[in-house]
Amino acid sequence: MEFAKRMEQFGEGVFSRLAEMRKERVAAGKNVIDLSIGAPNIPPAKRIMEAMAKAVMDPANYVYAISDRKAMLDAVARWYQRRYNVTLDPDTEICSLLGSQDGLAHIALSILDPGDIMMVPDPCYPIFADGPRIAGAELYYMPQKKEHDYVIQLGDIPEEVARKAKFMLVSYPNNPTAAMAPIEFYKELVAFAKKYDIIVLHDNAYSELVFDGREWGSFLELPGAKEVGVEFNSLSKTYGLAGARIGYCLGNSKVVGMLKTLKSNMDYGMFLPIQAAAIEAISGDQSIVAETRAAYERRRDVLCDGLIEAGWQMDKPPGTMFVWAPIPASYEYSEAFVKDLLDKTGVLVTPGSAFGPSGEGYVRMALVQSEEDMQRAVDEVKKSGIFA
Incomplete structure (x- = not known):
């Protein structure tokens, strides 16, 4: 073989x-x-499990989902408006993921051709680099050093790399370093992406897990962010739904649309009872x-x-x-x-x-x-x- x-x-x-x-x-x-x-x-709240259980018992929910239900897309848009003050078009700027890991692997296939340069943090969660590798891309590692509080120094990226790069991924609060980047970094990131025509993916899986009274928002809050990229968010940690595999790609309509097209050729959508659980999680009591x-x-x-x-x-x-x-x-x-x-x-x-x-x-x-x-x-x- x-x-x-x-x-x-x-x-x-x-x-x-x-x-x-x-x-x-x-x-x-x-x-x-x-x-x-x-x-x-930490398991999901009882109301979330009950919403899924009720939907599981409905025979009509065992068809192919094919695409995201409007009720879920509308709920996600309301969630981002309420939580991050970010306005999203449910039809063109939101796409569900079968977990962020699924999305991190597949989005690279929708953007990168063999030989293209993808910039990833170093250190980084393995799938950040593995997704581009599957697409045949070349990796450029952006160091996250302790002396800079593990925040990427965009000014240290060589000019020739920045001009050739097509796609870059950043993630704060960060896995594995647990670092948080200041707002100035994100302003610089948007300007950097515009200057070099680079698509940005911001992984925001840990936005709710910040301690000691700190607060965190969304990359998409930054002026111009939706012009250059998208954000991934996940219900795994925040709502205890890791095994249900619920994530979202949100932001730039062209990037979201290309990912939707790819996914339409690769899967049949999120199981409808899981969509019901997602709606309940982000729409119900947030305590x-x-x-x-x-x-x-x-x-x-x-x-x-x-x-x-x-x-x-x-x-x-x-x-x-x-x-x-x-x-x-x-x-x-x-x-x-x-x-x-x-x-x-x-x-x-x-x-x-x-x-x-x-x-x-x-x-x-x-x-x-x-x-x-x-x-x-x-x-x-x-x-x-x-x-x-």
Whole structure:
């Protein structure tokens, strides 16, 4: 059998390797506190589950959706108007995604030809780079450095790269670094994209998970943003709907329209009961959003305060559901530290090397366990003496 040469770019995913490490430890009768995969464990509000359950019991909802229902598109438009003060045309400026991961993979196919340049953050969530690779694009990594608070320095991008680039992706609050960019960055981003005729994708999956009284908005609030690009948003973390796979592409009508055309040839739309759940999530009582944010903030405090006390020097994240922390100076590679940490403490985290060239030397921890489990992780690290 012969397979596509593009598959030579992809090995076994890091999360599959971490899952195997977890499986082996559990099989040996040892405990694991899994902080590796960002899989939310806060369930949806009861009203959202009830809306989906009711729709699931309707036989009429088992046809192909084909396209997004008008009721859902209208609800999304109202959500963006209410939450971000952004006006969107439901018919031309909104497209559902079967989760942001689906959209991040497919939008590259609708914009990039083989050999085109795509600019992605470094470090970055793996699919940010993998989607363009599937499309045959060449990657230019935009460094996110600690000395700049992990904010991309657009002025450092070489002129020849900027002129050749066709598409760029940015994401704040950021996965994996948890950084937040100032409004000045976004103003510069719009001007940069206009100057070099670059399509911008802003991934805004963590807009509701910001802590210590901070606030966050939308890229599309910026004057001129809709002229240069789109934003992705997701219901996975905010509303506990990760497994339902609900995301949206919003903004520039040409970009949204091209993605819709591609998707019409690749899938039959979002399952209608899931559309019902999405409508209920973004249209009903929004108190769950503040409750979810508070839960992640408490988990962050328990984990970070405890690990800092144990000798692990790190910054407390201002947002997201992740902690980005440097590995001890005695380790050269993050994967080696991850293995040692698991062996000595039972705490499983993700090596920073999984997130691109600049990720080496760090690990990412996901705030996806209870406060009690976070405290257990802290206790195990303290007991191990790994940071003594």
